[in-house]
Amino acid sequence: MKPHLLRLQxxxxxxxxxxxxxxxxxxxxxxxxxxxxxxxLAEPAATRLVADKSQIVFVSKQMGVPVEGSFKKFEAQxxxxxxxxxxxxxxxxxxxxxxxxxxxMSDAELxxxxxxxxxxxxxxxxxxxxxKALGDGKFEMAGKLTLKGTTKPVxxxxxITASGxxxxxxxxxxxxxxxxxxxxxxxxxxxxxxxxVQVRFKFTLSGLGPL
Numbered sequence: 001m002k003p004h005l006l007r008l009q010x011x012x013x014x015x016x017x018x019x020x021x022x023x024x025x026x027x028x029x030x031x032x033x034x035x036x037x038x039x040x041l042a043e044p045a046a047t048r049l050v051a052d053k054s055q056i057v058f059v060s061k062q063m064g065v066p067v068e069g070s071f072k073k074f075e076a077q078x079x080x081x082x083x084x085x086x087x088x089x090x091x092x093x094x095x096x097x098x099x100x101x102x103x104x105m106s107d108a109e110l111x112x113x114x115x116x117x118x119x120x121x122x123x124x125x126x127x128x129x130x131x132k133a134l135g136d137g138k139f140e141m142a143g144k145l146t147l148k149g150t151t152k153p154v155x156x157x158x159x160i161t162a163s164g165x166x167x168x169x170x171x172x173x174x175x176x177x178x179x180x181x182x183x184x185x186x187x188x189x190x191x192x193x194x195x196x197v198q199v200r201f202k203f204t205l206s207g208l209g210p211l
Contacts, residue, residue: 046207047078050166053204056094060177061194069110073098080131081209082160082167085139090128096121096148114184121148126156137161137211147180160211167208172200 056071073095080088097118100107111118128143134157141156158171176195177183183193 047080048206049076049078050204050206051075053166055202057200058099059198059200061196063192064194067101069099069101071095071098072100076203078205078208082133082137082139082211083209085131085133088128088131090126090131090141090143092126094124096124114187115182117148124148126154145175148182150180152179160208162211163204165206167205167211169203169205170201172198174198 051074054074056074057068058070059066059068061067071094075093077089077091080090096116097111099110099116101110110116113119116124124145124147126143126145128141130142132140132142134140138157138159141158143154143156144151145154152175154173154175156171156173158169160167160169162168175197177193177197178188178190178195182197187193
């Protein structure tokens with residue numbers, strides 16, 4: 001008796017069109033791109049200085065009379081969570097040539113060598129170190145101020161309040177101008193221009209975390 005032989009019919013897979021393959025690949029890339037974007041979408045908005053709502057003012061005494069000036073150009077980089085201030089950083093750059101009292105004759109002198117020497121030192125800067133919460137929206141920021149090539153430690157008290165959808169940081173501190181050689185030569189006479197200079201600031205910030 002002869003064994004029966006089974007004949008296997010050839011199997012042909014259904015054809016897949018080039019357009020279907022292209023569509024599948026496109027879908028995979030879209031899915032990967034969306035997944036990669038999720039961490040970025042979850043990050044909070046970056047804190048940004050609103051320059052036209054901010055100011056840096058300095059007050060000195062000339063022959064015993066307080067005189068107020070300001071810097072018109074400055075920028076800041078802020079990475080700061082009011083709930084966890086110890087991990088925050090603040091960096092500030094100030095255009096020294098933008099200093100002025102609003103008096104043309106005085107304003108023409110400030111960028112010159114005896115004062116800010118803007119040609120050689122176009123920027124003053126502040127870089128924060130430790131930031132400490134004091135409660136009720138108040139903080140203390142230690143850092144380094146660099147002006148006219150000299151760097152000194154400073155401690156800056158500040159308060160942060162909410163206003164019109166922004167966070168507003170205000171504060172003041174005092175420096176001695178001669179420590180930074182601001183007012184050289186004949187201007188070292190403190191009976192003419194006082195040594196103490198009060199610095200006041202108001203920084204309006206968008207994107208800061210809840211207070």
